[in-house]
Amino acid sequence: MQGAVFDLDGVITDTARYHFAAWCQLAKEKLGLDLPAKFEIELKGVSRIDSLKKILEYGNMLDKYSDEQIQDLAAEKNGYYLKAIEDLSEKDILPGIPELIDQLKEHNVKMSLASASKNAPAILKKLGLFDAFDAIADPSKVEHGKPAPDIFLAGAAAVDLKPSECVGVEDAVAGVQAIKDAGMTAVAVGDAAELGKADTVVPTTADFSYDLFEKTFEKAHK
Template sequence: MFKGVLFDLDGVIADTSTLHFDAWKKLVNNYFSAKLPDSLEEKTKGVSRGDSLKVILNYLDVSVSDTMFQRLLVEKNQTYLASLENLSIKDRLPGITEFITELKQHEIKLALASASLNGPAILDKLELRDAFEAIADPSKVPYGKPAPDIFIAAAKALELNPRDCVGIEDSSAGITAINHSGAYSVAVGTHPELKAANMLLASTAELNLDTIRQAYPHN
Protein backbone atom coordinates (compact mmCIF):
# COMPACT_ATOMS: atom_id res chain seq x y z
CA MET A 1 0.00 0.00 0.00
CA PHE A 2 1.07 3.61 -0.43
CA LYS A 3 3.06 5.05 2.45
CA GLY A 4 2.53 8.78 2.01
CA VAL A 5 -0.06 11.29 0.82
CA LEU A 6 1.06 14.57 -0.75
CA PHE A 7 -1.60 17.24 -0.42
CA ASP A 8 -2.16 20.37 -2.39
CA LEU A 9 -3.70 23.06 -0.18
CA ASP A 10 -5.96 25.52 -1.98
CA GLY A 11 -9.11 23.74 -3.08
CA VAL A 12 -8.08 20.43 -1.49
CA ILE A 13 -7.75 21.08 2.24
CA ALA A 14 -9.54 24.44 2.38
CA ASP A 15 -11.51 26.46 -0.14
CA THR A 16 -8.91 29.19 -0.31
CA SER A 17 -8.44 28.96 -4.08
CA THR A 18 -11.42 31.27 -4.65
CA LEU A 19 -9.81 33.81 -2.31
CA HIS A 20 -6.74 33.88 -4.54
CA PHE A 21 -8.75 34.69 -7.64
CA ASP A 22 -10.83 37.28 -5.78
CA ALA A 23 -7.57 39.02 -4.84
CA TRP A 24 -6.42 38.97 -8.47
CA LYS A 25 -9.75 40.43 -9.57
CA LYS A 26 -9.42 43.34 -7.14
CA LEU A 27 -5.85 43.98 -8.24
CA VAL A 28 -6.75 44.01 -11.95
CA ASN A 29 -9.69 46.30 -11.35
CA ASN A 30 -7.58 48.73 -9.31
CA TYR A 31 -4.60 48.90 -11.66
CA PHE A 32 -6.02 48.19 -15.09
CA SER A 33 -9.74 48.99 -14.75
CA ALA A 34 -10.48 45.58 -16.20
CA LYS A 35 -12.39 42.47 -15.18
CA LEU A 36 -11.20 38.89 -15.24
CA PRO A 37 -13.55 36.17 -16.50
CA ASP A 38 -14.21 33.26 -14.14
CA SER A 39 -12.96 30.95 -16.89
CA LEU A 40 -9.41 32.26 -16.31
CA GLU A 41 -9.35 30.96 -12.73
CA GLU A 42 -8.42 27.40 -13.73
CA LYS A 43 -5.23 28.68 -15.42
CA THR A 44 -4.14 30.43 -12.21
CA LYS A 45 -4.86 27.49 -9.90
CA GLY A 46 -2.03 25.40 -8.50
CA VAL A 47 0.77 27.53 -9.92
CA SER A 48 3.03 30.09 -8.28
CA ARG A 49 2.02 33.69 -7.65
CA GLY A 50 4.39 34.91 -10.34
CA ASP A 51 3.13 32.41 -12.91
CA SER A 52 -0.47 33.38 -12.07
CA LEU A 53 0.34 37.03 -12.70
CA LYS A 54 1.95 36.16 -16.04
CA VAL A 55 -1.24 34.36 -17.09
CA ILE A 56 -3.31 37.40 -16.12
CA LEU A 57 -1.07 39.95 -17.83
CA ASN A 58 -1.05 37.80 -20.95
CA TYR A 59 -4.84 37.72 -20.91
CA LEU A 60 -4.96 41.50 -20.51
CA ASP A 61 -2.29 41.87 -23.22
CA VAL A 62 -0.37 44.18 -20.87
CA SER A 63 3.36 44.50 -20.19
CA VAL A 64 4.74 45.91 -16.94
CA SER A 65 8.22 46.68 -15.65
CA ASP A 66 9.98 44.29 -13.30
CA THR A 67 9.44 46.76 -10.49
CA MET A 68 5.71 46.95 -11.16
CA PHE A 69 5.53 43.16 -11.49
CA GLN A 70 6.97 42.76 -8.00
CA ARG A 71 4.69 45.48 -6.65
CA LEU A 72 1.65 43.68 -8.02
CA LEU A 73 2.78 40.41 -6.44
CA VAL A 74 3.19 42.03 -3.04
CA GLU A 75 -0.13 43.83 -3.18
CA LYS A 76 -2.01 40.74 -4.32
CA ASN A 77 -0.54 38.76 -1.42
CA GLN A 78 -1.50 41.47 1.06
CA THR A 79 -5.08 41.40 -0.21
CA TYR A 80 -5.12 37.61 -0.03
CA LEU A 81 -3.69 37.52 3.50
CA ALA A 82 -6.32 40.00 4.66
CA SER A 83 -8.99 37.61 3.41
CA LEU A 84 -7.49 34.83 5.55
CA GLU A 85 -7.86 36.70 8.83
CA ASN A 86 -11.01 34.83 9.81
CA LEU A 87 -9.95 31.44 8.44
CA SER A 88 -10.47 28.65 10.99
CA ILE A 89 -11.12 24.95 11.44
CA LYS A 90 -14.64 25.45 10.06
CA ASP A 91 -13.11 26.24 6.65
CA ARG A 92 -11.73 22.75 6.14
CA LEU A 93 -13.35 21.26 3.04
CA PRO A 94 -15.92 18.45 3.44
CA GLY A 95 -14.42 15.08 4.29
CA ILE A 96 -10.89 16.37 4.88
CA THR A 97 -10.96 16.05 8.67
CA GLU A 98 -12.17 12.44 8.47
CA PHE A 99 -9.76 11.53 5.68
CA ILE A 100 -6.73 12.90 7.49
CA THR A 101 -7.79 11.14 10.69
CA GLU A 102 -8.11 7.87 8.77
CA LEU A 103 -4.65 8.26 7.23
CA LYS A 104 -3.07 8.99 10.60
CA GLN A 105 -4.75 5.93 12.13
CA HIS A 106 -3.07 3.79 9.48
CA GLU A 107 0.31 5.49 10.03
CA ILE A 108 0.41 6.98 6.54
CA LYS A 109 2.68 10.01 6.38
CA LEU A 110 1.38 13.37 5.18
CA ALA A 111 3.20 16.17 3.39
CA LEU A 112 2.03 19.49 2.01
CA ALA A 113 2.96 20.07 -1.64
CA SER A 114 1.47 23.50 -2.26
CA ALA A 115 2.67 26.34 -4.45
CA SER A 116 1.51 28.73 -1.74
CA LEU A 117 4.18 30.39 0.36
CA ASN A 118 1.44 30.90 2.95
CA GLY A 119 0.91 27.16 3.41
CA PRO A 120 2.28 26.83 6.96
CA ALA A 121 0.25 29.81 8.22
CA ILE A 122 -2.93 28.45 6.64
CA LEU A 123 -2.40 25.01 8.20
CA ASP A 124 -2.00 26.75 11.55
CA LYS A 125 -5.34 28.52 11.14
CA LEU A 126 -7.00 25.26 10.14
CA GLU A 127 -5.38 23.56 13.17
CA LEU A 128 -3.78 20.94 10.92
CA ARG A 129 -0.09 21.76 11.18
CA ASP A 130 0.64 18.87 13.56
CA ALA A 131 -0.96 16.34 11.20
CA PHE A 132 1.75 16.91 8.58
CA GLU A 133 5.18 15.36 8.92
CA ALA A 134 6.55 17.66 6.22
CA ILE A 135 5.81 20.87 4.32
CA ALA A 136 7.65 21.27 1.02
CA ASP A 137 8.93 24.82 0.55
CA PRO A 138 7.91 26.08 -2.93
CA SER A 139 10.66 28.71 -2.82
CA LYS A 140 13.29 25.97 -2.64
CA VAL A 141 12.33 24.00 -5.77
CA PRO A 142 13.68 24.92 -9.23
CA TYR A 143 10.35 24.85 -11.04
CA GLY A 144 6.73 25.24 -9.98
CA LYS A 145 3.75 23.22 -11.12
CA PRO A 146 3.15 21.75 -13.70
CA ALA A 147 6.76 20.63 -13.16
CA PRO A 148 6.92 17.76 -10.63
CA ASP A 149 9.52 19.36 -8.35
CA ILE A 150 7.26 20.23 -5.39
CA PHE A 151 5.82 16.71 -5.21
CA ILE A 152 9.26 15.12 -5.50
CA ALA A 153 10.45 17.41 -2.71
CA ALA A 154 7.43 16.54 -0.54
CA ALA A 155 8.03 12.81 -0.96
CA LYS A 156 11.73 13.24 -0.23
CA ALA A 157 10.88 15.16 2.94
CA LEU A 158 8.91 12.09 4.06
CA GLU A 159 11.90 9.90 3.11
CA LEU A 160 9.74 8.17 0.50
CA ASN A 161 9.91 7.50 -3.22
CA PRO A 162 7.11 9.37 -5.06
CA ARG A 163 6.06 5.99 -6.44
CA ASP A 164 5.06 5.05 -2.89
CA CYS A 165 2.85 8.12 -2.53
CA VAL A 166 -0.55 9.44 -3.54
CA GLY A 167 -0.85 13.08 -4.59
CA ILE A 168 -4.12 14.98 -4.27
CA GLU A 169 -4.89 18.03 -6.40
CA ASP A 170 -7.72 20.16 -7.76
CA SER A 171 -5.88 21.81 -10.65
CA SER A 172 -4.75 20.55 -14.05
CA ALA A 173 -1.23 21.92 -13.42
CA GLY A 174 -1.10 20.00 -10.16
CA ILE A 175 -2.27 16.73 -11.71
CA THR A 176 0.39 17.06 -14.42
CA ALA A 177 2.99 17.62 -11.70
CA ILE A 178 1.90 14.54 -9.74
CA ASN A 179 1.87 12.35 -12.84
CA HIS A 180 5.36 13.45 -13.82
CA SER A 181 6.66 12.88 -10.29
CA GLY A 182 5.70 9.21 -10.40
CA ALA A 183 3.13 9.42 -7.61
CA TYR A 184 -0.46 8.19 -8.02
CA SER A 185 -2.68 11.16 -8.84
CA VAL A 186 -6.10 11.80 -7.33
CA ALA A 187 -8.08 14.79 -8.59
CA VAL A 188 -10.98 16.39 -6.74
CA GLY A 189 -13.35 18.46 -8.82
CA THR A 190 -15.36 18.43 -12.02
CA HIS A 191 -13.23 20.46 -14.43
CA PRO A 192 -12.66 18.55 -17.71
CA GLU A 193 -8.88 19.10 -17.57
CA LEU A 194 -8.69 16.95 -14.41
CA LYS A 195 -9.36 13.80 -16.43
CA ALA A 196 -5.62 13.19 -16.74
CA ALA A 197 -5.64 12.03 -13.11
CA ASN A 198 -5.34 8.35 -12.20
CA MET A 199 -8.47 8.77 -10.08
CA LEU A 200 -11.12 11.46 -10.37
CA LEU A 201 -13.46 12.29 -7.49
CA ALA A 202 -16.22 14.88 -7.68
CA SER A 203 -15.28 16.48 -4.35
CA THR A 204 -13.16 16.12 -1.24
CA ALA A 205 -16.17 14.53 0.48
CA GLU A 206 -15.44 11.39 -1.57
CA LEU A 207 -11.89 11.00 -0.28
CA ASN A 208 -11.46 7.86 1.78
CA LEU A 209 -8.69 5.36 2.33
CA ASP A 210 -10.45 2.25 1.04
CA THR A 211 -11.42 3.83 -2.29
CA ILE A 212 -7.87 4.92 -3.01
CA ARG A 213 -6.26 1.77 -1.65
CA GLN A 214 -8.35 -0.46 -3.92
CA ALA A 215 -7.37 1.58 -7.01
CA TYR A 216 -3.73 2.11 -6.08
CA PRO A 217 -1.66 0.04 -8.58
CA HIS A 218 1.31 -0.92 -6.39
CA ASN A 219 -0.48 -3.00 -3.75
Protein backbone atom coordinates in the same frame (compact mmCIF):
# COMPACT_ATOMS: atom_id res chain seq x y z
CA MET B 1 1.19 3.42 -0.21
CA GLN B 2 3.48 4.90 2.38
CA GLY B 3 2.85 8.59 1.79
CA ALA B 4 0.15 11.06 0.78
CA VAL B 5 1.24 14.39 -0.69
CA PHE B 6 -1.51 17.01 -0.66
CA ASP B 7 -2.25 20.19 -2.52
CA LEU B 8 -3.94 22.77 -0.28
CA ASP B 9 -6.40 24.99 -2.12
CA GLY B 10 -9.45 23.04 -3.24
CA VAL B 11 -8.28 19.89 -1.48
CA ILE B 12 -8.01 20.75 2.22
CA THR B 13 -9.78 24.10 2.21
CA ASP B 14 -11.32 26.25 -0.49
CA THR B 15 -9.35 29.47 -0.60
CA ALA B 16 -9.40 29.64 -4.41
CA ARG B 17 -12.28 32.13 -4.35
CA TYR B 18 -10.24 34.44 -2.10
CA HIS B 19 -7.25 34.16 -4.44
CA PHE B 20 -9.29 35.05 -7.49
CA ALA B 21 -11.06 37.91 -5.73
CA ALA B 22 -7.65 39.31 -4.78
CA TRP B 23 -6.40 38.96 -8.36
CA CYS B 24 -9.54 40.69 -9.66
CA GLN B 25 -9.01 43.55 -7.19
CA LEU B 26 -5.37 43.95 -8.23
CA ALA B 27 -6.22 43.73 -11.94
CA LYS B 28 -8.95 46.34 -11.63
CA GLU B 29 -7.15 48.80 -9.35
CA LYS B 30 -3.59 48.52 -10.64
CA LEU B 31 -3.88 47.31 -14.22
CA GLY B 32 -7.26 48.62 -15.33
CA LEU B 33 -8.36 45.10 -16.27
CA ASP B 34 -11.65 43.31 -15.65
CA LEU B 35 -10.97 39.59 -15.38
CA PRO B 36 -13.81 37.35 -16.62
CA ALA B 37 -15.02 34.68 -14.18
CA LYS B 38 -13.83 31.92 -16.52
CA PHE B 39 -10.24 33.19 -16.14
CA GLU B 40 -10.12 31.68 -12.64
CA ILE B 41 -9.45 28.23 -14.13
CA GLU B 42 -6.27 29.63 -15.75
CA LEU B 43 -4.85 30.44 -12.31
CA LYS B 44 -5.82 27.24 -10.52
CA GLY B 45 -2.80 25.54 -8.98
CA VAL B 46 -0.41 28.11 -10.47
CA SER B 47 2.19 30.04 -8.46
CA ARG B 48 1.72 33.70 -7.56
CA ILE B 49 4.24 35.08 -10.05
CA ASP B 50 3.10 32.79 -12.86
CA SER B 51 -0.52 33.77 -12.16
CA LEU B 52 0.35 37.45 -12.42
CA LYS B 53 2.21 36.84 -15.69
CA LYS B 54 -0.87 35.08 -17.09
CA ILE B 55 -2.97 38.12 -16.15
CA LEU B 56 -0.47 40.51 -17.74
CA GLU B 57 -0.43 38.35 -20.89
CA TYR B 58 -4.23 38.47 -20.94
CA GLY B 59 -4.05 42.26 -20.90
CA ASN B 60 -1.21 42.35 -23.48
CA MET B 61 1.00 44.17 -21.00
CA LEU B 62 3.59 41.63 -19.90
CA ASP B 63 6.38 43.59 -21.59
CA LYS B 64 5.40 46.77 -19.74
CA TYR B 65 6.52 45.59 -16.29
CA SER B 66 9.99 44.82 -14.97
CA ASP B 67 10.69 41.77 -12.81
CA GLU B 68 10.86 44.08 -9.79
CA GLN B 69 7.46 45.62 -10.59
CA ILE B 70 5.98 42.15 -11.04
CA GLN B 71 7.29 41.15 -7.61
CA ASP B 72 5.76 44.29 -6.09
CA LEU B 73 2.38 43.68 -7.73
CA ALA B 74 2.40 40.05 -6.59
CA ALA B 75 3.15 41.16 -3.02
CA GLU B 76 0.27 43.64 -3.19
CA LYS B 77 -2.10 40.89 -4.34
CA ASN B 78 -0.92 38.75 -1.43
CA GLY B 79 -1.84 41.57 0.95
CA TYR B 80 -5.40 41.61 -0.40
CA TYR B 81 -5.55 37.82 -0.05
CA LEU B 82 -4.22 37.72 3.52
CA LYS B 83 -6.78 40.31 4.59
CA ALA B 84 -9.56 38.21 3.03
CA ILE B 85 -8.58 35.03 4.89
CA GLU B 86 -8.06 36.60 8.32
CA ASP B 87 -11.13 34.79 9.68
CA LEU B 88 -10.29 31.37 8.21
CA SER B 89 -10.84 28.62 10.82
CA GLU B 90 -11.54 24.92 11.34
CA LYS B 91 -15.04 25.41 9.93
CA ASP B 92 -13.41 26.08 6.54
CA ILE B 93 -11.86 22.60 6.28
CA LEU B 94 -13.47 20.76 3.37
CA PRO B 95 -15.80 17.80 4.08
CA GLY B 96 -14.13 14.46 4.79
CA ILE B 97 -10.62 15.85 5.28
CA PRO B 98 -10.40 15.45 9.10
CA GLU B 99 -11.64 11.85 8.77
CA LEU B 100 -9.17 11.14 5.96
CA ILE B 101 -6.27 12.50 8.01
CA ASP B 102 -7.25 10.30 10.95
CA GLN B 103 -7.48 7.21 8.70
CA LEU B 104 -4.09 7.88 7.11
CA LYS B 105 -2.52 8.31 10.55
CA GLU B 106 -4.09 5.03 11.73
CA HIS B 107 -2.36 3.28 8.83
CA ASN B 108 0.97 5.06 9.45
CA VAL B 109 0.85 6.90 6.13
CA LYS B 110 3.15 9.93 6.16
CA MET B 111 1.54 13.17 5.04
CA SER B 112 3.14 16.19 3.45
CA LEU B 113 1.86 19.35 1.79
CA ALA B 114 2.88 20.34 -1.75
CA SER B 115 1.19 23.68 -2.31
CA ALA B 116 2.24 26.50 -4.61
CA SER B 117 1.15 28.86 -1.83
CA LYS B 118 3.82 30.41 0.37
CA ASN B 119 1.00 31.07 2.84
CA ALA B 120 0.38 27.33 3.33
CA PRO B 121 1.89 27.06 6.85
CA ALA B 122 -0.15 30.04 8.08
CA ILE B 123 -3.33 28.64 6.52
CA LEU B 124 -2.80 25.22 8.11
CA LYS B 125 -2.39 26.92 11.48
CA LYS B 126 -5.68 28.80 11.01
CA LEU B 127 -7.37 25.50 10.15
CA GLY B 128 -5.85 23.76 13.17
CA LEU B 129 -4.11 21.23 10.90
CA PHE B 130 -0.49 22.35 11.08
CA ASP B 131 0.53 19.51 13.40
CA ALA B 132 -1.35 16.92 11.35
CA PHE B 133 1.26 17.03 8.59
CA ASP B 134 4.70 15.48 8.83
CA ALA B 135 6.22 18.05 6.46
CA ILE B 136 5.47 21.04 4.24
CA ALA B 137 7.38 21.45 0.98
CA ASP B 138 8.66 24.99 0.53
CA PRO B 139 7.56 26.37 -2.87
CA SER B 140 10.24 29.07 -2.72
CA LYS B 141 12.91 26.38 -2.87
CA VAL B 142 11.72 24.58 -5.99
CA GLU B 143 12.85 25.75 -9.41
CA HIS B 144 9.64 25.28 -11.36
CA GLY B 145 5.99 25.61 -10.33
CA LYS B 146 3.16 23.31 -11.37
CA PRO B 147 2.63 21.69 -13.87
CA ALA B 148 6.31 20.84 -13.36
CA PRO B 149 6.69 18.02 -10.80
CA ASP B 150 9.17 19.86 -8.54
CA ILE B 151 6.87 20.63 -5.60
CA PHE B 152 5.53 17.06 -5.43
CA LEU B 153 9.04 15.64 -5.64
CA ALA B 154 9.93 17.94 -2.74
CA GLY B 155 6.82 16.77 -0.86
CA ALA B 156 7.90 13.13 -1.12
CA ALA B 157 11.52 13.91 -0.22
CA ALA B 158 10.36 15.88 2.83
CA VAL B 159 8.99 12.66 4.36
CA ASP B 160 11.93 10.53 3.12
CA LEU B 161 9.89 8.61 0.55
CA LYS B 162 10.24 7.83 -3.13
CA PRO B 163 7.55 9.38 -5.34
CA SER B 164 6.50 5.86 -6.36
CA GLU B 165 5.59 5.16 -2.73
CA CYS B 166 3.16 8.10 -2.59
CA VAL B 167 -0.29 9.18 -3.64
CA GLY B 168 -0.60 12.82 -4.72
CA VAL B 169 -3.88 14.66 -4.12
CA GLU B 170 -5.03 17.55 -6.34
CA ASP B 171 -7.98 19.49 -7.74
CA ALA B 172 -6.27 21.23 -10.67
CA VAL B 173 -5.15 20.08 -14.10
CA ALA B 174 -1.68 21.57 -13.56
CA GLY B 175 -1.41 19.75 -10.24
CA VAL B 176 -2.45 16.37 -11.64
CA GLN B 177 0.14 16.78 -14.40
CA ALA B 178 2.76 17.55 -11.74
CA ILE B 179 1.81 14.43 -9.75
CA LYS B 180 2.00 12.15 -12.77
CA ASP B 181 5.30 13.62 -13.96
CA ALA B 182 6.68 13.13 -10.44
CA GLY B 183 5.96 9.41 -10.80
CA MET B 184 3.18 9.34 -8.20
CA THR B 185 -0.31 7.87 -8.19
CA ALA B 186 -2.84 10.70 -8.63
CA VAL B 187 -6.14 11.09 -6.80
CA ALA B 188 -8.12 14.16 -7.85
CA VAL B 189 -11.31 15.91 -6.77
CA GLY B 190 -13.52 17.73 -9.26
CA ASP B 191 -14.62 17.28 -12.84
CA ALA B 192 -13.65 13.83 -14.15
CA ALA B 193 -13.55 15.04 -17.77
CA GLU B 194 -11.21 17.89 -16.86
CA LEU B 195 -8.98 15.82 -14.55
CA GLY B 196 -8.87 12.67 -16.68
CA LYS B 197 -5.11 12.17 -16.30
CA ALA B 198 -5.58 11.27 -12.63
CA ASP B 199 -5.76 7.60 -11.61
CA THR B 200 -8.99 8.28 -9.72
CA VAL B 201 -11.31 11.30 -9.72
CA VAL B 202 -14.08 11.86 -7.16
CA PRO B 203 -16.68 14.66 -7.21
CA THR B 204 -16.12 15.92 -3.66
CA THR B 205 -13.57 15.65 -0.85
CA ALA B 206 -16.24 13.82 1.17
CA ASP B 207 -15.51 10.84 -1.12
CA PHE B 208 -11.88 10.67 0.03
CA SER B 209 -10.88 7.76 2.27
CA TYR B 210 -7.85 5.64 3.09
CA ASP B 211 -9.47 2.71 1.26
CA LEU B 212 -9.94 4.81 -1.90
CA PHE B 213 -6.31 5.94 -1.82
CA GLU B 214 -4.98 2.44 -1.13
CA LYS B 215 -7.07 0.77 -3.85
CA THR B 216 -6.07 3.45 -6.36
CA PHE B 217 -2.41 2.99 -5.43
CA GLU B 218 -2.58 -0.80 -5.72
CA LYS B 219 -4.33 -0.62 -9.10
CA ALA B 220 -1.74 1.84 -10.43
CA HIS B 221 1.09 -0.48 -9.38
CA LYS B 222 -0.25 -3.72 -10.85
